[in-house]
Amino acid sequence: MDQIESRKDEHVRIALEEDVRASYNFWDDVVLTHNALPEINKDKISLDTSLFHKPLKAPIIISGMTGGYHKAEKINERLGEAAEYFQIGMGVGSQRAALENPSLKKTYSIIKDLDIPLKIANIGASQLVIWGHQRTVEEVQRIIEMINADAVAVCLNFLQEVIQFEGEAEAKGCLEQIKLLADAIDIPIMVKESGAGISFEVANRLAHTNIAAIDVGGMSGTSFAAIEHYRAKMHFDQLHARGGKTFWNWGIPTPQSVIDAGEATDWSIPIIATGGIRNGLDAAKALAIGARCAGVAYALLAPAMKSKQETLFELDALLKELRAAMFLTGNDSIEAFSEVEATVWM
Numbered sequence: 001m002d003q004i005e006s007r008k009d010e011h012v013r014i015a016l017e018e019d020v021r022a023s024y025n026f027w028d029d030v031v032l033t034h035n036a037l038p039e040i041n042k043d044k045i046s047l048d049t050s051l052f053h054k055p056l057k058a059p060i061i062i063s064g065m066t067g068g069y070h071k072a073e074k075i076n077e078r079l080g081e082a083a084e085y086f087q088i089g090m091g092v093g094s095q096r097a098a099l100e101n102p103s104l105k106k107t108y109s110i111i112k113d114l115d116i117p118l119k120i121a122n123i124g125a126s127q128l129v130i131w132g133h134q135r136t137v138e139e140v141q142r143i144i145e146m147i148n149a150d151a152v153a154v155c156l157n158f159l160q161e162v163i164q165f166e167g168e169a170e171a172k173g174c175l176e177q178i179k180l181l182a183d184a185i186d187i188p189i190m191v192k193e194s195g196a197g198i199s200f201e202v203a204n205r206l207a208h209t210n211i212a213a214i215d216v217g218g219m220s221g222t223s224f225a226a227i228e229h230y231r232a233k234m235h236f237d238q239l240h241a242r243g244g245k246t247f248w249n250w251g252i253p254t255p256q257s258v259i260d261a262g263e264a265t266d267w268s269i270p271i272i273a274t275g276g277i278r279n280g281l282d283a284a285k286a287l288a289i290g291a292r293c294a295g296v297a298y299a300l301l302a303p304a305m306k307s308k309q310e311t312l313f314e315l316d317a318l319l320k321e322l323r324a325a326m327f328l329t330g331n332d333s334i335e336a337f338s339e340v341e342a343t344v345w346m
């Protein structure tokens, strides 16, 4: 295994074997107002929605997690089959590994021919800076083609880069590269954090580009500082292990980030709420505070590692919980649900 491959393998193994979640999940601070007289029938509730003009049977995106080492193929296949079954969106993990080593392409392209309504390609923002504009456009076209993507996520992961012992903490010129990319590519480009959130000020700067959505990827669930803490420990690197611990809970709580990014952009582009979504009730809370879709990563990782059946079960349960929350607030459509009353205690 080369360096990127073993890193990808370690990320998944650590996420499954250790507790790498932020110490507090801020979705617990959001409360939906119970409607004792809902006046709707649960059977008539529709979860139908759309993102980037692609119809989705539920406002859920399987967040990009993996690819780039051999075992990832099975994980992406199971996640892909579940996304196809429920007709929801799905992202893959950063595709850089396959750009550098074409023998790893299949670990992503396993989802290429599945009938998933919205497939999202993925590349780290620091790559854009390293490549410069012209090469970025060429490489992004390759990752789109690799999975037949309908959109591209540019992943902001500077928390990870700064903690990781082999990290590339080079962020100068990043916004400009994102801007140029969004102008050059004719499918939607979204910007996605990976666990540390997007602030009002950053969303405001992103709003001056042609990006099509922001996935706030906030703090509440998977902590990449925690993952890098355990990786550094595995490699007997005390310094970076310490850094990972110090920054374990770094970031903007996801609910706060959804509200801030929405307000900064005047809700003019879709805001996706990823980070700490454990179940359908958390997803319901995300929609209630304004998110267009909820993104789920960690909660689907262990099921996808086990079997297709477990993955289907987890998503089925999540969608049933979302429906239950809609029933208990008296809303039979996703559109109506965005008007629901929610109290945020933060």
Ligand SMILES: Cc1cc2nc3c(=O)[nH]c(=O)nc-3n(C[C@H](O)[C@H](O)[C@H](O)COP(=O)(O)O)c2cc1C
Pocket: 011, 012, 015, 063, 064, 065, 066, 092, 093, 094, 122, 153, 155, 156, 192, 193, 194, 195, 217, 218, 220, 221, 222, 274, 275, 276, 277, 295, 296, 297, 298, 299, 301
């Ligand atoms: C093992 C693992 C690998 C990940 N790799 C990527 C990645 O390559 N690109 C990316 O944009 N996000 C990546 N993420 C971040 C997730 O997409 C998501 O933003 C983050 O985990 C927060 O969601 P969660 O709390 O539901 O896990 C990864 C997450 C996990 C758990």
